[in-house]
Every structure is written in structure tokens, then in C-alpha cells.
Amino acid sequence: MPQAHQILDDQFLQVRAKLIEVAAVLDRIDRVAATELTTADLESHPKRVALEQAIGLLLQDAAPGGRAEALQKLFSRPYDQRWRDSLSV
Amino acid sequence: MDYIDPHIHMVSRITDDYATLARMGCVAISEPAFWAGFDRGSADGFRDYFRQLTEVEPKRAAAYGIQHFCWLCINAKEAENVSLSREVIAMIPEFLDAPGVLGIGEIGLNKNTRNEAIVFLEHLDLAAQYDQPILIHTPHLEDKYQGTRMILDMLDGDSRLQRSRILVDHVEEHTIAEVLDRGYWAGMTLYPVTKCTPERAADMIEKYGPERLMANSAGDWGPSKPTAIPDLIFELRRRGHDESLIRRIVYENPIEFFKNSRNFHFRPRGETVADSVV
Numbered sequence: 001m002p003q004a005h006q007i008l009d010d011q012f013l014q015v016r017a018k019l020i021e022v023a024a025v026l027d028r029i030d031r032v033a034a035t036e037l038t039t040a041d042l043e044s045h046p047k048r049v050a051l052e053q054a055i056g057l058l059l060q061d062a063a064p065g066g067r068a069e070a071l072q073k074l075f076s077r078p079y080d081q082r083w084r085d086s087l088s089v
Numbered sequence: 090m091d092y093i094d095p096h097i098h099m100v101s102r103i104t105d106d107y108a109t110l111a112r113m114g115c116v117a118i119s120e121p122a123f124w125a126g127f128d129r130g131s132a133d134g135f136r137d138y139f140r141q142l143t144e145v146e147p148k149r150a151a152a153y154g155i156q157h158f159c160w161l162c163i164n165a166k167e168a169e170n171v172s173l174s175r176e177v178i179a180m181i182p183e184f185l186d187a188p189g190v191l192g193i194g195e196i197g198l199n200k201n202t203r204n205e206a207i208v209f210l211e212h213l214d215l216a217a218q219y220d221q222p223i224l225i226h227t228p229h230l231e232d233k234y235q236g237t238r239m240i241l242d243m244l245d246g247d248s249r250l251q252r253s254r255i256l257v258d259h260v261e262e263h264t265i266a267e268v269l270d271r272g273y274w275a276g277m278t279l280y281p282v283t284k285c286t287p288e289r290a291a292d293m294i295e296k297y298g299p300e301r302l303m304a305n306s307a308g309d310w311g312p313s314k315p316t317a318i319p320d321l322i323f324e325l326r327r328r329g330h331d332e333s334l335i336r337r338i339v340y341e342n343p344i345e346f347f348k349n350s351r352n353f354h355f356r357p358r359g360e361t362v363a364d365s366v367v
């Protein structure tokens with residue numbers, strides 16, 4: 001296994017590129033939104049909110065399962081233990 | 090390195106893909122029954138599909154020295170039609186003794202609906218009655234977490250089933266631990282956008298270890314890469330992992346899991362392939 005600093009060196013350009021891509025997509029949405037008449041609900045759009053929450057999670061100390069697992073759960077529908085009752089299965 | 094792809098849909102791939110897989114080191118594949126991209130209109134449509142899986146694809150694969158195995162079911166998407174599903178389930182036993190049929194799959198959930206759950210449970214009953222191993226599809230994207238938990242609830246609820254004979258496929262970071270902790274096999278699907286990259290699969294191997302863990306390409310008619318397993322082998326090598334660890338994930342584990350099936354007769358490379366080429 002490579003050492004931590006080697007992984008950082010090795011992955012830096014790739015992660016940098018992905019982050020810039022994210023920034024550019026958010027800029028694009030805002031830039032086009034500024035030209036539209038009906039943008040009132042964009043800030044509260046569930047997909048926009050989810051993306052912003054995900055970006056916030058990246059900066060928090062890693063959750064027990066790690067950041068990837070935390071993001072996966074953020075993008076998931078909740079599980080209800082009593083699903084059999086609600087579906088009557 | 091010789092490897093096995095335990096989940097790939099060759100009916101929707103061209104013959105050139107078989108040639109590429111063979112050149113990359115693929116020696117065997119298992120092909121679960123799945124959704125063809127459109128809803129089939131009758132049980133006879135599935136009978137023809139099962140003939141394709143059990144008669145046609147093994148010959149196509151053998152021409153490139155690849156052994157072909159398969160799994161039979163009506164997939165979760167078409168399971169929304171419960172009466173058609175019941176007709177198909179009733180027909181499946183006709184094929185269970187055909188050479189290369191490993192068990193029931195890929196059954197599962199798609200949108201986590203009541204009908205999907207009903208048909209899933211009826212497939213479990215079929216597998217228990219005929220003593221068949223099971224290969225399971227878990228839903229995509231935002232439905233995966235909920236659907237995987239529902240599937241595990243249903244599996245745990247049937248005491249006739251042995252967990253070591255069940256593979257839960259398409260696990261990702263938020264579902265893998267639950268599947269492995271409960272004693273099932275887990276499969277990671279290497280899909281370009283919607284599932285898991287070779288790098289993330291390598292992370293999960295480092296985190297959870299190789300026991301009961303496999304990787305597959307799930308190559309089909311959609312955006313997918315049939316040679317994804319060699320990409321994973323490359324990534325693991327790049328990180329300096331032992332060849333023995335890599336071989337366990339991509340070769341020994343599929344063999345160990347498939348041995349649960351009485352129709353699994355595997356010939357390692359070098360042991361008479363020519364006889365089976367028609």
C-alpha cells in the first residue's frame with residue numbers, strides 16, 4: 001500500500017479537477033438561472049439542497065463509516081423497519 | 090490473470106466482446122436473467138429467453154474458451170406484473186437441470202413496491218423448494234439503501250435459506266457492511282456512473298477484506314464496461330496488493346460461491362476446453 005502522502009500527491013490533480021467541475025456546474029446553474037424569470041424555488045430545490053449538504057459533509061470530520069458512506073446515505077430514501085405493514089406484505 | 094465475471098449480460102453484447110474478455114483473461118462468466126430493455130408480453134417470451142441463456146450463450150462463449158453459467162427468474166422490473174411473474178416462476182423448474190444453470194436470479198427489488206416484494210418472496214419459495222442458490226439485484230441510486238434493507242428483511246425471514254448460498258449484488262459503501270455482517274456474499278458492480286468505480290471497489294476491499302466479496306461488470310445493453318474487472322485488477326496492483334488477494338476476489342471467490350450449485354462444473358484453464366467448442 002502507498003503511504004498517505006503518496007496517495008495525496010497521486011490523487012491531487014484528479015480531485016482538483018473534480019472539485020472544479022462541481023464549481024463550474026453550480027456556476028452554470030446560477031448563470032442560467034439569472035436569465036430566467038421563474039427561479040424562486042431553485043435555492044430550495046431538493047436536488048440543490050442535497051448537493052449543498054453533500055459539499056458540507058465533505059468538510060466534516062469523517063463519520064464512523066467514512067465520508068463516502070455518509071454521502072450515499074444522504075442521497076438515499078429512508079428505510080422504515082415497518083415497511084411490511086405499510087405495504088401489507 | 091485468469092478471472093471470472095460473476096454478473097454480466099452477454100445476450101446484449103456483441104461477439105467481439107467475448108473475444109476481448111477472453112484476451113483480458115476471462116475464463117468464465119455467470120449471466121443472471123434480467124430486464125431486456127422492454128417488458129415481455131408473455132411467459133413464452135421468457136421461455137425463449139431461458140433457451141437463449143441455457144443453449145445459445147454457452148456455445149457463443151465456448152467459441153472463445155469462456156465457460157458460461159446462468160441464473161433464471163423474472164426480474165424485479167417485470168415483477169410488477171404479478172400474474173405474468175407467477176406463470177414464469179411456474180415454468181422455471183423445466184430449466185433447473187439444464188447444464189450451467191446455477192440457481193435463481195437476479196431477483197430483487199427495483200422501486201421497492203408491494204408487487205415486487207410479493208414476487209421476490211415467491212422466488213425465495215421456489216429457491217427453497219428446489220434447493221437453489223440465489224443471486225440478488227439491489228435497486229439503483231436513491232432506492233438502493235431502502236431496497237437492500239427490505240431484501241435482507243425478507244431473506245432473514247425465511248429460515249429455509251442458507252446465507253452462504255446467497256449473493257447480494259450491486260453493494261456500495263452504504264449497504265456492504267449490512268450484507269457481509271449478516272453472512273451473505275456481496276458483489277460490487279463496476280459501472281461508469283451509477284454504481285461503483287474500480288477505485289471505490291478497491292477501497293471497499295481494503296476496508297472489509299476479501300471474505301465473501303466479489304466484483305462484476307454487470308455489462309448489459311446500457312452504459313457499462315464489460316472489461317471492468319481487469320480495471321479493478323489493475324487498480325489493486327497499482328496499490329501494491331498481493332496477487333493472492335486479487336486472485337481471491339476475481340477468481341477463487343466466484344468459484345467458491347458457485348460450488349453451492351450442483352450444476353457448476355468448472356474446468357480451470359488448460360483442462361480440455363476444445364471438447365466443448367461446437
Ligand SMILES: [Zn+2]
Pocket residue numbers: 096098121123195226307
Ligand atoms: Zn444484472
